[in-house]
Amino acid sequence: MNYEESLKYIEETHKFGVRLGLDNIGKLLELLGNPQEKLNIIHVAGTNGKGSTCSFISSVLKEAGYKVGLYTSPFLETFTERIRVNGENVPEEDVARIVTLIKEKIEQMVSEGYSYPTEFEIVTAMAFYYYSEQKTDYVALEVGMGGRYDATNIINKSEVSVITSISLDHIGILGDTVEKIAYEKGGIIKENGTVIVYDQSDAVKNVIKNICKDKNAKYIEVKFDNIEIKQSDIYSQTYDCKVIKKEYKDLEIKLIGDHQINNSMLALSVIEYLKENKNLNISEETIKKGLINTRWPGRIEKIKENPVFIIDGAHNEDGARSLAKAIKKNFEGKKLTLLIGMLEDKDIEGVLEILIPNFNKVITTTPDNTRAISCEVLKEKISKYVDNVVAKPQIEEAVKYTLENACEEDIIISAGSLYMIGTVRTLVNAK
Known part of the structure; x- marks a missing residue:
């Protein structure tokens, strides 16, 4: 082979x-x-x-x-x-x-x-x-x-x-x-x-x-x-x-x-x-x-400036708490956008409860995985925490939309699934 x-x-x-x-x-x-x-x-x-x-x-x-x-x-x-x-x-x-x-x-x-x-x-x-x-x-x-x-x-x-x-x-x-x-x-x-x-x-x-x-x-x-x-x-x-x-x-x-x-x-x-x-x-x-010299991609990793774009593999409560803490420490008072996709077998409600209150706007997408929750269902769950939620099924489409609708001073964070943020990392670095 x-x-x-x-x-x-x-x-x-x-x-x-x-x-x-x-x-x-x-x-x-x-x-x-x-x-x-x-x-x-x-x-x-x-x-x-x-x-x-x-x-x-x-x-x-x-x-x-x-x-x-x-x-x-x-x-x-x-x-x-x-x-x-x-x-x-x-x-x-x-x-x-x-x-x-x-x-x-x-x-x-x-x-x-x-x-x-x-x-x-x-x-x-x-x-x-x-x-x-x-x-x-x-x-x-x-x-x-x-x-x-x-x-x-x-x-x-x-x-x-x-x-x-x-x-x-x-x-x-x-x-x-x-x-x-x-x-x-x-x-x-x-x-x-x-x-x-x-x-x-x-x-x-x-x-x-x-x-x-x-x-x-x-x-x-x-x-x-x-x-x-x-x-x-x-x-x-x-x-x-x-x-x-x-x-x-x-x-x-x-x-x-x-x-x-x-x-x-x-x-x-x-x-x-x-x-x-x-x-x-x-x-x-x-x-x-x-x-x-230690590098570990995908864990609160900054991959772009103007706007700042950060990816993180937070997909459970503990990971969400660590990300939320880092957000409060480094971006208090900033306009924050979340690009999120998750797998169905994760504690979705637990993660959302911790993460979503930190964001002004959320874009949902569907990870390329058989265990993924659809972006529309995820959007519905997130709507009780924040009004501004947009669903984009394809990850490429979601990344494009997120960048096109961001100002230079915005902070964008992509999280929710390691299976998704690798693709996000590739797409953002290619732009």
Whole structure:
């Protein structure tokens, strides 16, 4: 297969849906020679902040001279973003070559009575195989959904497990309370391992602590009460903090929002843990360089000036709160327009209640996804919060309308679905 054919093959497996469980991915990887067993993995689960945290970790390790794999999902603009080594996307020819091999192994396992792997299982197997070929020193591995039965959790060991902020999401699959969701996320914790946990509700932390007790795992909590933010705008943030036993001054990140400072501190805690327990030699100067060089597109990212155009993947209550907080902090008193599209299986009412009161005008659109809510239905839901709502079914049409009806001093924000904002990013950058 060539690259286009391999992508088509992967996309066609979407019909097999989401299937949590490890039997299929286990068999596929066994036929590939169990490449995951050759990797040093930093495994990151959570509802929000997984990708940002993985990016901070991989950027610092790269600056320290390590060869680092970064596995994230979904992609914004191109499939190859999901599998990176030292910031470089997996080459298209490698995707084609590895998918061709995986297809052969799948045909073998199906002939032996196994179910057809899902899209996520295939991509995860591809990532493990590629990182093994590349002889990476470390892999920052983002969980897809949940943790316990997520395909990434086929690994039987990790350097450290990491739990980011947990809130309600995928409730039809993971559970309808934060405790149930925390239990699924905590499934990545290994026997006698270590987990580093984002400071959050006691309900979540108690679940994680109980899992640690059962697995004889070490629990490390990252506190955010000693942060001093020195400067913060839509370009960068500078702060002082204490991480584990180490005090840092004048750390700077380009990612926007208080939650990104927290995510960078969580990543820093991982780096400090690796330095102390895995004998990594990483200087403070390297850490600072790694943090400031971290990029994570689609998370309160400014992609245009005059008018300012920001995209953000906020699609659940926690993400909406972080975006609303950033809006109040940076754009108080400005004329704000929201371009929004959402998926039906998200907490739509919860997100709208938090986000919509911040905006003067809203344009709804329909993401290119079978789970999308139609722009007309979304418009109806939003109308109870704001009078000025316009529905534009096609994303391209919605972006064009939004830009044509904006003044230079306006602030435009596009949010609601990661599956949509990648397309928005491409369209706006092309203008």
